[in-house]
Amino acid sequence: MPASSALPGYLEPLDHGVYAIDTAFQRDHFDAAFLIVDSGRAAFIDTGTRHALPRLLGALEALGLPLDAVDWVIPTHVHLDHAGGVGPLMAALPGAMLLVHPRGLRHMVDPSALWAGALAVYGEAEMRRSYGELVGVPEARAQASTDDQRITLGSRTLRLIDTPGHARHHHCIWDETSGGWFTGDTFGLSYREFDDPVRGEWIMPTSTPVQFEPDALRASVRRMLETQPSRMYVTHYSRIGRDAADIERLAALxxxxxxxxxxxxxxxxxxxxxxxxxxxxxxxxxxxxxxxxxxxxxxxxxxxxxxxxxxxxxxxxxxxxxxxxxxx
CATH class of the missing domain: 1.10.10 (Arc Repressor Mutant, subunit A)
Known part of the structure; x- marks a missing residue:
């Protein structure tokens, strides 16, 4: 892989073959897509919006990965800052399979209802400016996840669990190799502007409409903690946590x-x-x-x-x- 200094500024190497891609949604360091690379194979977790496509493909190019190296595209849920770019990305990746929560599958195949729902929240002008046109994924290339499902990426195994609370169409992905969860919005928001050099990161919940359920959210967070993770990969924004004790601190907050x-x-x-x-x-x-x-x-x-x-x-x-x- 290229040295970190040779990578584009929007692509950040984290650890254990995990990279954060700043999707440029809203502002710098606000919205991340993640790329996992293992033994020459790759998976995207979350994609940002349609406007992020050049950066997603640019990340592959910068890392010397051909388009057909990507096996999986896995949105944590179908909110557009996480999954708006799924359709055009899948169209560019000849061998990838989309893996999405079963409640979100139909919206990735036919995004018309997803567009209408987001339109009611944000309005036409904001939808066009921030998210761009939605593109459906062929049904044959889209698969629904199941709770506690395992998939293979190179030499590592990823585990998916159902994590309602922020949204009912939300799953999170456990990566034992890194000891971390890809949490979408279930483990909240943690912006780098709030980092403290001594105390570490700060975190807050997100109750974005329309499926916030506090009891379910608490249960989902506690379920993730059962694996004693040492880091969390949150879409807003990037890797957080220094060790398992620090993750416990963040979870308590x-x-x-x-x-x-x-x-x-x-x-x-x-x-x-x-x-x-x-x-x-x-x-x-x-x-x-x-x-x-x-x-x-x-x-x-x-x-x-x-x-x-x-x-x-x-x-x-x-x-x-x-x-x-x-x-x-």
Whole structure:
């Protein structure tokens, strides 16, 4: 493989044949696709949007891998910042098989409903700007995952488990070789701007609409911890965790905030202008937690700017969860 200094800036070697590809979605170091390389074979986990395709293919070229070296394309779930690029990427990879959660399979074959659902959240202009046109995958090249499924990549085995909570169409991928999970959004968000040189990374949950379920999310996180992972590969953003104890720290922080978010939502369920109230309370929670981690290294206004999109989407997701709970 080429030396790190010879790789394009968007391609970061991590460890054990794992590479992070910055997909350029929204801002630098916000959205990662991962490429696993083992014994000359490769797999993509998450793809970013359609606009990420040049970087995904450029990563293969930079590592000297032919297109037919890719055996698997595995989106963790079908939200478009994770799977919007699946269709065009599959079209470019002659030997790859798509492996997707069974609840997401039909949306990868025919993305029309996926487009309509995202359109309702983001609007036409934002969809075109940020995500681009969706392309379906031929049914013969798409496979549904099963819980506790094992697949082979080169000399290593990857294990997939069902991980609802962020979305019901979410699975996570365990890589025993690296001792890490590819977690999509189930293990939350961890942006590099919040890293502390002594204390390490900071983390927060994501309750993006429309399938946030706090009880299921807590169960999924705890199930991943059963393997005693020493690192997590989160789509937003990249590798986190120094060792198994550090992952336990991050998990405790994540789960505590899930509890706090649930409590905020229930307290505000009948509030006037509930969405605005949820946004205020969530931002206050994340600012407090970030300051506990960083001290005054990031001013509150900077924290608010970095988390603006997540606060908006988390408030939307909590609102949907409250309305569903009311109907049940």
């Amino acid at each position: 994540l789960l505590a905030q899930v509890d706090e978010m649930e409590a905020i939502a229930l307290r505000l369920k009948d509030a006037p202008d509930r969405h605005a109230a949820l946004k205020r309370e969530l931002l206050a929670l994340y600012q407090r937690r970030a300051v506990e981690h960083l001290g005054d290294r990031l001013p509150p206004t900077r924290i608010a700017a970095l988390l603006a999109m997540d606060v908006e989407l988390n408030a939307q997701g909590l609102g949907v969860w409250l309305d569903k709970s009311r109907r049940q």
